[in-house]
Amino acid sequence: MKIAIVGTGYVGLVSAACFADVGVDVSCIDIDEAKIERLKRGEIPIYEPQLKEIIERCVAQGRLHFTTSLAEVINDVAITFIAVGTPPDEDGSADISQVLKVARQIGESLTQYNLIVTKSTVPVGSSQLIKQEIQSAFVERGLKLNFDVASNPEFLKEGKAVEDCMHPERVIIGVESPRAKALLEELYQMMGFRSEQVFFMDIQSSEMTKYAANAMLATRISFMNEIALLCEKVGANVDDVRAGIGSDSRIGKKFLNAGCGYGGSCFPKDIKALIKTGLAHEQEMKILTAVEEVNSYQKTVLFHKFQDYYLGSVAGKKVAVWGLAFKPETDDVRESCSMTLIAQLLEADCQVVVYDPIAIEPTRAIFGDRLIYADDVYASVEGVEAVFHITEWQEFRQLDWQKVRCKMKYPLFLDGRNIFTNLFEEGFTYLRIG
Ligand code: NAD
DSSP states (O other): EEEEEEEOOHHHHHHHHHHHHTTTTTEEEESSHHHHHHTTTTOOOOOOOTTTHHHHHHHHHHOOOEEEEEEHHHOOOOOEOOOOOOBBOSSSSSSOOOHHHHHHHHHHHOOOOOEEEOOSSOTHHHHHHHHHHHHHHHHTTTOOOOOEEEEEEOOTTTTSSSHHHHSSOOOOEEOOOOOHHHOOOOOHOOOOOGGGGGEEEHHHHHHHHHHHHHHHHHHHHHHHHHHHHHHHHHTTOHHHHHHHHHHHTTTOOTTTOOOOOOOSHHHOOOHHHHHHHHTTTTOOOHHHHHHHHHHHTTHHHHHHHHHHHHTTTTTTOOEEEOSSSSSSSSOOTOOOHHHHHHHHHHTTOOOEEEOSOOOOOHHHHHGGSSSSSSHHHHHHTOOOOEEOOOOOOGGGGGGOOOHHHHHSSSSSSEEESSOOTTTTTTTTTOOOOO
16 A cells, blocks of 8 residues: 655654554655655654664665655555644644645645545544645646545654554544545554554544543643642642542543643643634633643742742752653653743743753754753753753663762752652752642
């Protein structure tokens, strides 16, 4: 089977690599010429465990191709996946202009049947807009062609993207024709997935499933963060509370860690977009509005603790921020808690040293020379009066704590992920969440 994937970001490139690895012939298309050139040279533009090896293998075996021209490949493939960005618009709704642009290009180039599948996260109703966009390009060309649209939202987690793609808990597919269903069944059979892993439904339900899943996960995080704040006030320990409620099988243990808030390229934008979809249909999303509010506040909690500790006078203090990516094993800093914290620290005239094993360059692209970029974790704490632990990289769990403490001017440690239970004994002033 031959397929095309438009957009070679986290979703497009990982999906392409995984499909190619099971024998599908995959053409990757991106408008970013520099990115395509890098990929052709064998350079992988994002960091994701296992990805480089798979891409090298598939390119060597001739099953993975990179190009900037959709028109060149579209009539040679059975299925075209759209995996371009859907960033938040100014008002928080999902901006699907990149998706519609691809749809228009498809309409301008297609000469035979094709199944166009949306992998990008798009609001309910977007597949119909994609269909209209393609049809209107056909009208301009005076052409009548049979094609199908389908929805196949992606659930991969950055940092575990390859693993998730190869062994998903479920695949959600929205279709409206037997031909589209058969093609996607064939493709996912090649991936070796069991039929009970693949959920076929109508397109609207599929589009909604993606948002509902992210909304549920974000709700659990904000719920626990709110409970954590109350724990602090009443003298309870949120970790004990988490263990206590998580052992109830109706609740489950996952996504119950209190911390300094959720970030990343998906949860913040998808929650905002779902609230907007609600408003567009006169359905106020009261819970999600609160989820977002709680999270925005949570991203400021560590800074407030720091300020309170130094009785409000933090100007001029040198501090270290550990972890810049929104979670471990990725270089993605979009909406990461560190970005909010760093902005607050700079605003308060602190001198900020940052360290992350992978995500230094994306951070430099945002803050430039306003930060000090440390090459290693010990160098980052030289003379600082506080360390903020934001991203729980494995590396931070294996440190010589006496070495860290001795280098610091004052051993204040603010843990945004609640993982260092031993630091009080190591002589730190240890502040955490909940
Ligand atoms: P990304 O920003 O990393 O990549 C998008 C790519 O699309 C870029 O390389 C860009 O150059 C390319 N592009 C834009 N317009 C194009 C066009 N007209 N033709 C060809 N290429 C074009 O985005 P991402 O993180 O991979 O996310 C893609 C979509 O998947 C989004 O809707 C996102 O919400 C969703 N999603 C992301 C994740 C994740 O963890 N990143 C998980 C699930 C779903």
